[in-house]
Amino acid sequence: MIVIFLSKDEFAKIFTNSEDMIRAVADLAYLLGVSIMSGVAVGSGWQVMVGNINLACVYVVGLPIGIFLGFNQHLGVKGL
Incomplete structure (x- = not known):
């Protein structure tokens, strides 16, 4: 989760060159972090x-x- 927060501006560049898409992914990175934490909690029982x-x-x-x-x-x- 910390990696996604710290690299939210660079993360989308792995998959696309579109600046609009990169900005959208960076804006929604916080929701991705919350989803990851939810998955960790489920995996923990x-x-x-x-x-x-x-x-x-x-x-x-x-x-x-x-x-x-x-x-x-x-x-x-x-x-x-």
């Missing part, structure tokens, strides 16, 4: 806790905020 946290976060927090930011504030994929 905390499936039930991670599942409950994910359900609460997605439906109680993420969905309403994502709809608001993605559609009302016109942030597109960053808002979602």
